[in-house]
Amino acid sequence: MALDPVLTAVGVALIVPISLFLGVIYSFLLRKITARLQWRVGPMVQMYSDLAPILGRSRILQPLYDVLKLFGKETLVPDVPHKGLFKAAPYLSLAFAVLAVFFIPFPGLPLLSAVPYSMIIASYLIIAAVMFTIIGPAASGSPWGAIGARREAELFLIAELAFVVSLFSVAYAQGTLTLWNLAIDVGRPLNFVLFAMAGVLMFLAMLGKLHIKPFDIPEAETEIVAGPYTEYSGKYLGMFFLTRVFLFYGLVGLFVAAFLPPLSSSLLWLPVYAAAAVLLVFLLSAIHTLSPRYRIDTALVSYSKLVIALGIASFAVALVLRLVV
Amino acid sequence: MAAVQPPSPSPSPSPSPSRPSDLMEWIKSEVVPEGLEFRMGNENRVFVRVKPEDVDMLAERFIRKYGVRIIHVTGVDLGIPGSDIVYLYDFSKQRERLVIALEANVPPERPEVPSVARVTWQASWAEREMMEFLGVTALNAPDTRHQFLPFEWPQPAESQTKQQASTVMKPAPGAGAVPGEEKWLPVGIRDAYSSLIPIGPYHPGVIEGQIVQVKVEGESVVDADIKTGFHHRGIQRLIERRGYNKGVFTAERVCGICSGAHGLAYVTAVENLYGAEVPERARYIRTLLVELNRVHSHLLWLGVVSDVIGFKTGFMLTWGIRERIMDIIEEITGNRVNYGIWRLGGVSRDVSQELAQRVRSIVKGVGDEAKPLLLDVAAHPVLRSRLVGVGRLSYAQAFNGGAVGPVARASNWKIDVRMDNPPHAVYDPAKISWEVITEDGCDTMARTLVRVRELFVSIGIIDQCLDYLSKTTGEVRIKPREIPKNAEGIGLNEAPRGELAYYIRAGEGNLPQAVRIRTPSYRNNALIPFMLIGSNLADVPVIMGSTDQCLACTDRFEVIDTKTERICRLTWDDLVCLSRKSSGGA
Numbered sequence: 001m002a003l004d005p006v007l008t009a010v011g012v013a014l015i016v017p018i019s020l021f022l023g024v025i026y027s028f029l030l031r032k033i034t035a036r037l038q039w040r041v042g043p044m045v046q047m048y049s050d051l052a053p054i055l056g057r058s059r060i061l062q063p064l065y066d067v068l069k070l071f072g073k074e075t076l077v078p079d080v081p082h083k084g085l086f087k088a089a090p091y092l093s094l095a096f097a098v099l100a101v102f103f104i105p106f107p108g109l110p111l112l113s114a115v116p117y118s119m120i121i122a123s124y125l126i127i128a129a130v131m132f133t134i135i136g137p138a139a140s141g142s143p144w145g146a147i148g149a150r151r152e153a154e155l156f157l158i159a160e161l162a163f164v165v166s167l168f169s170v171a172y173a174q175g176t177l178t179l180w181n182l183a184i185d186v187g188r189p190l191n192f193v194l195f196a197m198a199g200v201l202m203f204l205a206m207l208g209k210l211h212i213k214p215f216d217i218p219e220a221e222t223e224i225v226a227g228p229y230t231e232y233s234g235k236y237l238g239m240f241f242l243t244r245v246f247l248f249y250g251l252v253g254l255f256v257a258a259f260l261p262p263l264s265s266s267l268l269w270l271p272v273y274a275a276a277a278v279l280l281v282f283l284l285s286a287i288h289t290l291s292p293r294y295r296i297d298t299a300l301v302s303y304s305k306l307v308i309a310l311g312i313a314s315f316a317v318a319l320v321l322r323l324v325v
Numbered sequence: 326m327a328a329v330q331p332p333s334p335s336p337s338p339s340p341s342p343s344r345p346s347d348l349m350e351w352i353k354s355e356v357v358p359e360g361l362e363f364r365m366g367n368e369n370r371v372f373v374r375v376k377p378e379d380v381d382m383l384a385e386r387f388i389r390k391y392g393v394r395i396i397h398v399t400g401v402d403l404g405i406p407g408s409d410i411v412y413l414y415d416f417s418k419q420r421e422r423l424v425i426a427l428e429a430n431v432p433p434e435r436p437e438v439p440s441v442a443r444v445t446w447q448a449s450w451a452e453r454e455m456m457e458f459l460g461v462t463a464l465n466a467p468d469t470r471h472q473f474l475p476f477e478w479p480q481p482a483e484s485q486t487k488q489q490a491s492t493v494m495k496p497a498p499g500a501g502a503v504p505g506e507e508k509w510l511p512v513g514i515r516d517a518y519s520s521l522i523p524i525g526p527y528h529p530g531v532i533e534g535q536i537v538q539v540k541v542e543g544e545s546v547v548d549a550d551i552k553t554g555f556h557h558r559g560i561q562r563l564i565e566r567r568g569y570n571k572g573v574f575t576a577e578r579v580c581g582i583c584s585g586a587h588g589l590a591y592v593t594a595v596e597n598l599y600g601a602e603v604p605e606r607a608r609y610i611r612t613l614l615v616e617l618n619r620v621h622s623h624l625l626w627l628g629v630v631s632d633v634i635g636f637k638t639g640f641m642l643t644w645g646i647r648e649r650i651m652d653i654i655e656e657i658t659g660n661r662v663n664y665g666i667w668r669l670g671g672v673s674r675d676v677s678q679e680l681a682q683r684v685r686s687i688v689k690g691v692g693d694e695a696k697p698l699l700l701d702v703a704a705h706p707v708l709r710s711r712l713v714g715v716g717r718l719s720y721a722q723a724f725n726g727g728a729v730g731p732v733a734r735a736s737n738w739k740i741d742v743r744m745d746n747p748p749h750a751v752y753d754p755a756k757i758s759w760e761v762i763t764e765d766g767c768d769t770m771a772r773t774l775v776r777v778r779e780l781f782v783s784i785g786i787i788d789q790c791l792d793y794l795s796k797t798t799g800e801v802r803i804k805p806r807e808i809p810k811n812a813e814g815i816g817l818n819e820a821p822r823g824e825l826a827y828y829i830r831a832g833e834g835n836l837p838q839a840v841r842i843r844t845p846s847y848r849n850n851a852l853i854p855f856m857l858i859g860s861n862l863a864d865v866p867v868i869m870g871s872t873d874q875c876l877a878c879t880d881r882f883e884v885i886d887t888k889t890e891r892i893c894r895l896t897w898d899d900l901v902c903l904s905r906k907s908s909g910g911a
Contacts, residue, residue, distance in 0.1 A: 038641040143522055147544070147862065213635055214707055221529045222633045222866045292707045293635025295863045296544065 011109040012102055019101045019253075020064075023245035026252060026281050027063035030212075033285035063245060067238045075234030082139035089136025090232070090239035093129050097246035100125035104253040105183045108267030113179040113257070119167060120177055126163075126250060129243055130156055130209060137228035148227025151296050152218040158303050159208025159215075165311035166201035170194060170258050173318040183257040184265040194321060197314040199259040203283070204307060206251050210244070212284055214291035217299055252277050348420055356391075356425070357383065367600035369422040370815050377429040380412060381439035387414050387425075388445050394727060394740070396424070396817070396826045397843035398441060398451035400459040407432045408459050411841075412441065413815065413828060417745040424746065424815050426828075431461055440466040447727025450851045451843075473554035524865060526555050531869055537853065541862050549857035551850060564840040569595050569669065569808065572840070576827070577663045579842065582625060585618030586820035587842075588667035593748040594816025594827035595669055599808050603749050606799040607671035611750040612757070613790040614657070614664055615818070616783040621650040622821035623780045624695075626873045630773065631702065633866045634711045639702045646695045653684055653691075671802030681795035685788060692784040699777050712770040716856040716868035719767055726852045729845045730823020731779065732872050734763045735771035742819040757789050769864075769871040776873075808835075820845055822873045846872070 028043060035042025043059040059065075080086060103122035105113040112118060134152045137145040171177050173194050174187050208215045219227045229237055256276055257264045263273045294302070352371055353363060362374035375383065387393050396413035403409060409428050416423035431438060440463040442449040452463040453472035463469075470476055522541055526534040534555030540548040560579050564572040576591035577584045589611055596603065603611075624647035631639030651661050657676055658664040666672050676684075702708065718728065723736035733740050741761040743752040751757055762778045764771035808831050816827040823845030832838035849872035856868045 034637075038638050039645060040641065147522075150544075216635060217863075220635060220863065222635070223863050225529060289638050291636070292631065292639070292705065292711060294707060295711060295861055297861065298710050 008111065011106075011111045015101055015106060015109060015111055016098065018106065019098075019246055019249040020242075022252075022277075023247075023249035024061055024064045026248045026277070027245055028060050029278065029281045030285050030288065031062070033282055034289050037285065037289040063241075067241045067245070070233075070238030070241065071235050073234040073238075075236055076231075078141055078231050080139060080141035082141075085139040086136055086231075087236070089132045089139070090236040090243070093132035093136070093243045094239045094246070096125050096129040096132065097243045097250065100129060100250050101246055101253075103179065104250050105180055105257050105264040106253060107264055107270045107273050110180045113183065115178070117177045118179045119171055119182070119258075122179060122250075122254065123164065123167060126209075126247065126254075127160060129247060133228055133240060133243070137231070140231035142231045144225045144230040145228055147224050148218050148230065151224075152228055154296055154300060155208050155215060155217055158300055158307065159205045161304070161311070162201045162208070162307045163205035165307070166198040166205065166314065167254075167258060169311075169314040169318040170198050172315070173321040175322065179254075179257055182261060184262050186261050188321060190321060194314060194317045195259045197310060197317060199255070201307065201310050201314060202255050202259065203280075204303070204310075206255070206284065207287065208303070209251060210248060210284070213288045214294040215299060215303075216293055217296050220293055252280055255280060348423070351420075352425065356387075357427070359383065366813055366815075367597050369420065370424050370426065370597065370813070372426045372428060372813055374428050374430070377410070377431050377438045380410070380427060380429055381441055381444055383427060384412070384441045384444045384448075391416065391419055393418070395441070395445060395448050395451075396815075396824070397828065397841065398448050398455060399828060399841040399843075400455050400461055401830060401839040402459060403430075405433065406430065408436060408461055410438055410455070410461060411828065413826065415746065415817075422746050424817075426813065426815065436461040437464055438462075439464050442466050442468070445727070446725050447848070447851075450847060471554075475554070476552070522862065524869070528866075531866060535850075537857070537865070537869060539857060539862065539865055544862045546857050546860050546862060546865065549854040551853050553850065561840050561842055564591075565837050568836050569805075572837070573667050573669070574663070574665065576842075577665070577667065579844070580820075581662050582622050583618060583820040583822060583825070584663045585614050586818050586825055588664065589615050589748050589750060590816045590818035590820070590825045590827045592667050592669055592816070593818060594814045594829045595808070596749055596805075597814035597816055598812045598829060598831055599806050601670050601749070601805060602803050604671055604800040604803055605751075606675070606794070606797065607801045608749065608751045609790045609793050610666075610672045610676055610801065611748075612752065613676070613787055613794070614654070614666065615748075615750060616786045616790070617650060617654050617657075619783045619821045620780055620787070621647050621654070622873075623776045623783075624650065626776060626821075626870075627699070627702070627773070630867060630870050631708075633870045634708065636702075636705070636708060639705075639708070642698060642702065646691060646698070649687070649691050653687055656680065656684065668802055669805040671800070673802070675801045676794050678795045678798070681791045685791040685795060688784060688787055688791065692781065692788075696781065699780070703773060703777050709770065711864070711867060712773055713766075713768060715769045715864045716860060716871055717768050718852060718856050722852070722855055723767075726855065727848050728823075728852055729848045730819070730821075730873075731772055731775045732823065732849045732852070734761070735775045736767045737763050737765040739763050740824070742817045742824045746817045748816065748818040751790070757786055759786050769867060772871045811838075822846055823849060849873075 032042040032045070043062040045058060045060060047055050047057055047059065077083060077087065100122055102112045103115070103118045103125065105111060113122070115121070130152075134149045134156065137152070138149040140146075170182065173191060174182055174185065176182060176185075206212070211217075211219050219229070221227075224230075226232075229240060232240060253264070256273060260276055263269045263276055348369065349363060349365060349371070352373070353360065357373050357375065359379050360373040360375055364372040366372060384395070388395075394415045396415050398410070398412050401409040401411065408431050410431060412427040412429075414425045414427070416425055429438060436459070438461060440448075440452060442452045442463065443465055446467070449466070449468050450472060452466050453468060453470065455461050456463055456466070456469065457472050457474060522539045523536055524539055525531055525536040531537075536552045538550045538552070539546050560575060564575050567575055572595070573588060573591055577588045579587045595601075624643045628640040628643035628647070631637070631643065654664065655661045657680065658666045658674070660666075666674060718726075718732065718736050720736045720738060722728075723733050723738050728736065728738070729740070739761055742748070744754075744761050747753075752759070759782050762775050762782060764775050766774070810831060810833055812831045814827075814829045814831075816829070818825045825845055826843040828839070828841040828843075829837050830839045853869055853872060856871075857865060860868060
């Protein structure tokens with residue numbers, strides 16, 4: 001499909017506020033559902049009437065308020081040799097997360113996902129965004145930051161395996177590396193078997209990338225304070241939070257595009273797209289509520305067992321679908 | 326040095342109680358023939374004056390031959406006559422409720438005693454404290470570093486060069502196999518910057534102030550040390566100043582969680598001074614409150630450990646149940662934290678029959694509801710993967726290190742003060758049916774299971790107490806008699822964290838001459854380094870949490886003038902004066 005430069009430019013301009021808003025909503029839902037499952041109130045949808053004049057009518061945008069507050073705070077930079085890297089990492093991480101969003105289709109907005117090999121580009125951009133949450137903390141000179149970065153790197157390796165295997169088995173079965181083609185084409189009727197298996201893999205990858213329990217190992221505050229973010233404060237920390245918001249939107253969008261076609265293909269599918277996204281966030285929240293945190297070594301062992309088994313199986317299914325059916 | 330061989334995990338049942346004269350004869354002829362002076366206190370508390378040079382030999386005999394524990398080692402500063410060093414030994418497994426206190430007087434010109442920590446490591450912290458606060462030197466002590474003052478004292482840490490900082494390195498208590506072996510751990514952060522992780526004094530995983538220095542290679546812990554001394558309140562001195570009756574309220578404020586246990590241990594110690602009678606109904610009310618205290622403390626602990634391993638849902642769940650227990654406590658005593666119900670010779674308010682009946686049904690409901698939930702939490706697979714095999718403390722280590730409470734019971738050491746040496750409440754198996762819970766896992770999971778099972782035993786005791794209270798009436802307090810001069814009393818109680826000991830020595834007037842508190846965390850915290858070594862960094866907070874540490878009750882406070890090296894303790898009035906001065910008030 002040929003790209004219309006004007007439409008694409010408009011789409012790219014629109015997708016930044018859309019993804020920011022949806023990422024904030026997903027983060028809010030994660031917090032709210034987790035809170036309700038734990039017998040807590042969580043961020044208020046409708047504020048108590050007596051507090052509303054002071055606190056505002058709703059706290060649905062609470063994750064955004066947190067980021068805005070951080071932008072207003074003092075930013076401290078530790079006196080370390082790699083100050084430049086320390087300062088640049090949040091900017092680069094955020095930039096890559098925003099760039100990744102451009103390559104992920106939204107209902108009615110193909111954006112840059114129609115570019116050939118867009119799936120590979122999107123994967124690399126997401127990987128780069130996570131990469132800089134390792135490099136920055138490693139340069140921070142804090143032992144907590146170093147241990148957090150190390151754990152992040154270990155988790156990253158294994159989460160990346162699940163991420164790549166799940167995406168590429170689908171791409172192989174469908175015979176395309178362009179996300180938009182994946183998003184509009186259901187393909188063979190038997191593809192749903194592959195979508196289910198690869199979807200589970202992708203779900204596991206999302207747990208690791210978004211630091212959702214039991215894989216919030218890099219940020220285990222009771223063990224290693226704030227982990228990678230220990231030395232970060234103010235706007236830099238806010239940028240990492242924003243990165244998380246964009247990544248949340250991007251991963252949910254990628255999940256729907258790759259495993260639930262054709263929900264991203266047309267604006268008419270938007271209600272179903274929203275329902276699927278909320279269901280996905282609900283599942284993430286349920287896992288988040290029901291699990292304690294894994295220790296990094298147990299996590300790696302059990303995670304890799306599951307991922308490798310599922311990965312081989314889904315590749316086999318993809319092979320059968322491609323060659324036989 | 327060789328570790329003391331502990332007795333087998335299931336000691337033979339204690340012999341039948343003997344008459345006081347037989348007991349005294351046995352002690353004089355067999356246990357301490359070296360004694361200079363023997364005095365029988367109330368309730369089988371025996372005080373024996375010995376020569377200072379004999380204490381290590383006696384400790385060796387007591388521990389090797391009789392397999393007893395040291396409850397505490399402490400000192401009383403008498404001024405010109407020197408100091409009395411008191412060694413409290415728990416003989417309750419040999420004779421009913423027997424505690425032998427060895428007292429050795431050391432002259433002010435040569436304040437030295439042989440180190441008992443050489444014989445058994447459990448006295449190590451107490452000796453370090455004694456050296457620091459009384460100036461009495463324990464000769465050849467395995468560990469002579471400061472216990473509560475900074476290691477570098479009297480030099481401030483900032484003024485030290487790297488050379489000096491490395492000389493602060495002192496032998497740390499033995500790691501690995503057996504407590505008692507010497508080990509060296511660098512204290513200066515510059516020596517091992519890349520791998521020395523300070524956990525504390527302010528760390529999100531551990532709410533209270535302490536430093537656990539953990540040396541890691543990758544994520545595995547190769548060495549560890551603990552340093553306390555960040556809370557200073559002067560509670561012991563406050564009780565000495567405020568007298569016996571007000572002391573009840575001060576003692577309760579040692580700890581906010583086990584306040585009930587402290588209240589009971591204190592009144593038991595004072596009642597032990599004059600041999601008090603306590604009405605039966607008051608005993609039941611005391612038991613009721615201490616067990617409610619234990620239930621809410623164990624629930625709190627379970628929540629904290631869940632939180633530490635990132636299981637927020639478990640935290641919310643257990644604290645939700647705990648809140649209902651707190652409401653029950655509030656309904657009975659009028660207070661949630663410090664009950665204010667303990668009195669010498671009884672309790673201050675009765676529990677009416679109607680209240681007892683109502684509370685009984687609530688407790689039953691809470692118990693039935695909590696049981697499946699808590700067992701589900703304890704059986705959660707990820708939770709098990711975080712707890713099983715983590716922070717191992719073998720039976721021998723627990724015995725030599727002097728573990729108490731659930732930590733000891735999780736290492737299959739069946740000690741429980743309620744059974745062995747009960748406080749002035751009802752724990753007689755003839756009146757209340759209950760059991761001492763032990764587990765043989767020796768790890769954090771075993772500590773969790775001990776507490777969860779103990780919690781249900783406590784709910785059973787509460788039910789029986791409420792049953793009694795709802796069917797009977799009676800006195801709840803008998804006026805205390807005069808306290809004999811220079812008497813000595815020992816009060817023991819099983820706090821939720823383990824054995825809690827109060828040692829009180831009456832003075833000439835109407836004030837105690839000395840009050841000494843040995844809290845359970847004082848013992849269990851000392852064992853944390855042994856559990857940490859060989860574990861994963863991710864397990865450090867949960868291992869530290871598994872002892873249910875409470876630091877506010879562990880630390881002590883004295884003021885030392887660095888110019889003259891004169892030690893003085895601040896009185897209440899001095900503190901008030903100081904606070905007024907610093908706040909610019911009148």
